[in-house]
Amino acid sequence: MVKSLMLEIERDAPDLFAIVRSTVFRTWNKPTIISDFVLRWALAHGFAKTIDHSHLCIATGQSLETQSLKHLKTLFGGLDFFCINDTTDDAKDSDPRLLQMHQILSALLPDASRCELVSSAVDTMPRLHANGFC
Secondary structure, eight states: OOHHHHHHHHHHOHHHHHHHHTOSSOBTTBOOHIIIIIHHHHHHTTSOOOOOOOEEEEETTSOTTSHHHHHHHHHTTTOSEEEEEOOOTTOOTTOHHHHHHHHHHHHHOOSOOTTTSOOGGGOSOHHHHHTTOO
């Protein structure tokens, strides 16, 4: 987004921008500006357009006996992206849903990503890297 567009959007919704700037933490009543508001504003005013992509979303908290995991296996490689929403907040490491998800992802993605291959000399965020996040 260009700065002039952001200034125009802020003129349209000054109260929202003030609420968002009131904290560094985001909650339901203090949304992120870019993902929750600016993109919708840009769509509504013709500055952005929606593009459909092939995708699949899976929630780890739901029963993984559903078709979603079978669907992921079938569609893997042909999807533009897939999302796994970890909704098992208080689950133990031995939770069957997490074990099943790990098994499927390990089979689909057997090689570590660039982000998971952490150089011992540049390990500034070991917790994030250990979990496979970049």
